[in-house]
Amino acid sequence: MHSILQRTGRSLREIYQEYLPMVYRIAFTYMKNSYDSEDAAQETFMRLLRCRKSFRDTEHVKAWLIVTVTNVCRDMLRRKRRTELNIEDFHALAAEPAETDDTLMEAILALPDSYKTVIYMYYYEGYSTTETAKILDKSPNTIKTWLSRARAKLKEQLGEAFDA
Numbered sequence: 242m243h244s245i246l247q248r249t250g251r252s253l254r255e256i257y258q259e260y261l262p263m264v265y266r267i268a269f270t271y272m273k274n275s276y277d278s279e280d281a282a283q284e285t286f287m288r289l290l291r292c293r294k295s296f297r298d299t300e301h302v303k304a305w306l307i308v309t310v311t312n313v314c315r316d317m318l319r320r321k322r323r324t325e326l327n328i329e330d331f332h333a334l335a336a337e338p339a340e341t342d343d344t345l346m347e348a349i350l351a352l353p354d355s356y357k358t359v360i361y362m363y364y365y366e367g368y369s370t371t372e373t374a375k376i377l378d379k380s381p382n383t384i385k386t387w388l389s390r391a392r393a394k395l396k397e398q399l400g401e402a403f404d405a
Contacts, residue, residue: 271314
């Protein structure tokens, strides 16, 4: 652990404290309940603890966490399908609760996994399509297509209430 994270100049505790909310929010978009989301977040940080990879900087760590939590959630969902959703739990996660809209959040959570991920990375984490493509190991055109299709689905579901 020492040499892996020291290259970033950050301790595991600092990385955990900074990125736990983000990892948990991503997990929640997949797992749709707080218990499984907590398990996924914990497993993600356990993998970071066991990771032998050298990270260039904190952005590299952040990208690794996003990909890893996505993979952990997909693995968990393959093993056990859960579909319960408590939208009130999601409000507690929002960076800006005043701007959270139940209808929009429900529409985002109903999107296919790939669309949810790119929407989250683009709008909530501020990654460009090129950065998202690099992180997800997809072409930038694929990411643009997924964003476009996700926006179209949201507009179809929400009508004029949706403004991308």
